[in-house]
Amino acid sequence: MDTGRLEAFSDGVLAIIITIMVLELKVPHGVDLGALWPLLPVAVSYLLSFVYLGIYWNNHHHMLHVTERVTGGMLWANLHLLFWLSLVPFVTAWMGENHFEQQPVALWGVVMLMAGVAYYILTVVLIRHHGPESALRAAVGSDFKGLISVVIYAVAILLSFANRWVSLALYVAVALMWLVPDRRIERSASTH
Amino acid sequence: MDTGRLEAFSDGVLAIIITIMVLELKVPHGVDLGALWPLLPVAVSYLLSFVYLGIYWNNHHHMLHVTERVTGGMLWANLHLLFWLSLVPFVTAWMGENHFEQQPVALWGVVMLMAGVAYYILTVVLIRHHGPESALRAAVGSDFKGLISVVIYAVAILLSFANRWVSLALYVAVALMWLVPDRRIERSASTH
C-alpha cells in the first residue's frame, strides 16, 4: 500500500482542525475595533496553535514523503496522533478565553506533550518497518528535536504552577525551534 | 473508473465527521481542571466514537485498496454508509451529554448497527462486481467479523433495557475485536 490515502486523510483532519479553531473567534456585537479587544487573547492563542499545527503538517509531510509502504500499525499510530491534535481546538479555546490562566496553560501543554509522544511513536513504527538502512531512517535520524520538545513541554507544564508566562515563552521557543525547516529530511529527500 | 475520487470523498466526509465531534466538547467557563469534570462523559463518548470511525476508515481503506473499478451502485452503497456515519456525532453527543442514559446508549447502538449493515451491503456490492476469483473476494472472505459485530450491536441494544453498562462493555468489546488490523486483506494485498 502506498501512503497516498494516509496523507489525504491526515491532510483533511489537519485542515479541519486548523480551520474550526477560528470558529472560537466569536463575532462581537460592537461595531468598532474596541469590540475586538477582548478577543485578543483568543486570537493570540489561535495564532500559537495555528503555528504548531503548521509545524505538525510540515513534519508529517516530510516524513511521509520518504515513507514507502503503509501497514495497519502505521494507520493506528497516525490516528493516535490525530486524536491528540483533534483536542487542540478545545484546549486552545479554553486557554484563550481564560486569558492564559495557569491550568488552561498547563492543559494546552499536556495535549501538546501527548501529541509529541504520539508523533514519536509514529516515527518509531515507521522506522521499524523500513529498516536501519532506509532513507526514512537516515532522514529522521535520532529525532532529537522531537524528544527535546517533549521534555520542554513537561518542564513548561511544571513551571506553569510558578509562572505561566514562562510556560508560554517555552511554548513559543519550541515553535521557533521547529520553524527552521527540517533540513535533515529535506536534504535526504532531495537526493532521491 | 478507478477508486480515487470515491476514496477522496469518503476520506473528506470521515475526516469532517471525526473532527466536528470535538465541537461538542464545549469550552467551560471555569479556569481550573474541576471545570472540565462535567465534560468527562462527553470526552469518553467522543473517544469511543473516534475509535469506531478510525476502524471504519481503516477497513474502508483496506477494502477499497483491492477494489479495481467503481460503478454507480458502489457510489450509492458508499453514500449509504456515509449517511449512517454522519449521524454518529449526533448520537455521540446525546449519549455523552446525558451520562450514558439507557435510550441514548441504545440509539448509539442502532446507528452503529445500521452503519454495520451499510458496510456489509457495500461489501456485497463490491464483491458482486469483482467475481468470486477476485483479490477482493479472497481478501474480504466471509466477513465474519462484520456479521458478528452487527449481532453484538443488536444484543447490546436489547440488553441496554436491563443494564446499559453491559451494552457499553459490548461496544468496547467490538472495538477491541476490530483494533486487531484486518490481516486477511493486508496479507492478500501484500501479494499483489
Next chain:
Amino acid sequence: MDTGRLEAFSDGVLAIIITIMVLELKVPHGVDLGALWPLLPVAVSYLLSFVYLGIYWNNHHHMLHVTERVTGGMLWANLHLLFWLSLVPFVTAWMGENHFEQQPVALWGVVMLMAGVAYYILTVVLIRHHGPESALRAAVGSDFKGLISVVIYAVAILLSFANRWVSLALYVAVALMWLVPDRRIERSASTH
C-alpha cells in the same frame, strides 16, 4: 491542466456541506426517544438534502471523469455551482425547523433550481471546450434529465402556494428519477 484539483476541491466542499448539515440536528436535553420527536422534520429535511447532494456528487463525478482538460471558465462555472450548493444547509435547516411551511419549502426549491441551472451551465461550458465529437458530448447527450428537473423545481415552487406537500412530493420524485444512475455516461465511459 487536468481535472484532479478541480475534483478534489469540489469533493472537499461537497463533503463539508453534506456534513455540516447534520450540525442542525441539535442535541436535545431530554434523555428518552420522545425528546427526539421534535427533530423529525429536521431529520427528514436532512435526508432529502443528503440524497440531493449525493446525486450532485455522483453526476459531477461521472461528468468530470470524461472531462479531459480544465479552463478558467470551467473553474468559475464549477464555483458557481458550489455557491448555490453551499446554501443548501441553510435552506434545509429553515425548511426542517419550520415543519415544511410554504415559504421555506419554496425557497429550498429556488436554491435547487439555481443549482440545477448552474449545473446546466457547467455542462454547456464543458461541452463547448470538448467539441461535438467528444466522449463528454456523447455521454451527456441532451441532458434531458437536467432540464426536466429544473422545470419540475419551477412547478413545485409555484404549487407550494397551493399545497406544499405536492411540492415536497415533486422534490422526492426528482430525487428518485436521479437515483437511477446515469447509465448514458457510465456506458460511454466504460468504452474508453
Next chain:
Amino acid sequence: MDTGRLEAFSDGVLAIIITIMVLELKVPHGVDLGALWPLLPVAVSYLLSFVYLGIYWNNHHHMLHVTERVTGGMLWANLHLLFWLSLVPFVTAWMGENHFEQQPVALWGVVMLMAGVAYYILTVVLIRHHGPESALRAAVGSDFKGLISVVIYAVAILLSFANRWVSLALYVAVALMWLVPDRRIERSASTH
C-alpha cells in the same frame, strides 16, 4: 517533492473556509421570506468573500500548476497565506452583521491586504526557487494585478473613514478585475 500534497492541503483549508462562512447565515425563527430580510447584509458579505476566496483558489491553482518542486520555505509561505485567509469568515461575519459599518469594512480590507501581501510573498518564494527562465516566472510575470490589488485595498481602508460605500465599491472592482481569468499563466501553461 512535488506539489500534490501542498495543493491538497490548501484545497482542504480553502474548501472549509468557504463553507463555514455559510454557518454565519443563522437560520431565522420566522417562516416567511420577510424573516430572511435581516440576513441580507450577511448574505451580500458572504457572496463578496466567496468570490474573493474563489479568486484565490483559482490563482493558487494556476500558479501551483506550473510549480515544479516544493521546499520548506514554500510550505510556510503557503501556510502564511492560509492563516490570513482563515480570518476571512470572522471579518466577513463582523462586516455583514454590522451592516457594513466603517470599522468592520476597514478590517475586512486589512485582512485582504495581508492576504494579498502573503500571496505576493508566496509568488516571490516560488519564483526564487524556479529561476528567471522558468515557466513559472514567465507565467506570473511582474504580478501587476497582485500589486495593484494591494494598493487598492490600502486606498479602500483609508477611504472607509470618509465613505465606506466607496471602499466596498473598490473591493468589488478588485474582484471584477480578477474574475477575468489569469490568461498569462493559462496561456503559458497550455504551451507545456
